[in-house]
Amino acid sequence: MKTNRWSLMLFSLLFSLIFSLRLSAQSTADRIVGTYMTEGNKAKVTISKQGGKYYGTLIWTRRGDVLDSKNPDKAEQQKKLTGKIILRDLVHDEGSDYKGAKIYDPESGKTYSCKATRLDNGDLKVRGFIGASLFGRTTKWTRLAE
Structure with a gap:
């Protein structure tokens, strides 16, 4: 059970990081x-x-x-x-x-x-x-x- 919670937390953290990096790249592009x-x-x-x-x-x-x-x-x-x-x-x-x-x-x-x-x-x-x-x-x- 602990392994599933840690896996879920790690997945959520990675998803959030990737999503925020994508938004950052998008806003950089839109500066034009x-x-x-x-x-x-x-x-x-x-x-x-x-x-x-x-x-x-x-x-x-x-x-x-x-x-x-x-x-x-x-x-x-x-x-x-x-x-x-x-x-x-x-x-x-x-x-x-x-x-x-x-x-x-x-x-x-x-x-x-x-x-x-x-x-x-x-x-x-x-x-x-x-x-x-x-x-x-x-x-x-x-x-x-x-």
């Missing part, structure tokens, strides 16, 4: 959620979570509420940039790293592969690239106070 000013103060992007992935929505541009005129899809050219999802399918890798995304550049109308790193101060290093991440460009997004 928020609003950012892009490099050069050109736009504001809000990152939100849908399922297990993160998405970035353009909520403001320095040019105002303009149309997506550079988009290769003619139907999209008639839509406004504000409210457009420009970052999609970003997943937490480990630590402060995120990967597996696509990012749309409204200035060129091109879409690139993307990865991001959350910096200690809350800002993001966002890298857009073609093929290998070696061939791309990194930009810094500044976290805005909420």
Whole structure:
């Protein structure tokens, strides 16, 4: 009887430990959620979570509420940039790293592969690239106070 109680207590302790570690990892990943000013103060992007992935929505541009005129899809050219999802399918890798995304550049109308790193101060290093991440460009997004 004592063995069963100890086994049950040990199982409960291990379950609690694993569950709390999982919650801790989840909350670390979700630290990316928020609003950012892009490099050069050109736009504001809000990152939100849908399922297990993160998405970035353009909520403001320095040019105002303009149309997506550079988009290769003619139907999209008639839509406004504000409210457009420009970052999609970003997943937490480990630590402060995120990967597996696509990012749309409204200035060129091109879409690139993307990865991001959350910096200690809350800002993001966002890298857009073609093929290998070696061939791309990194930009810094500044976290805005909420």
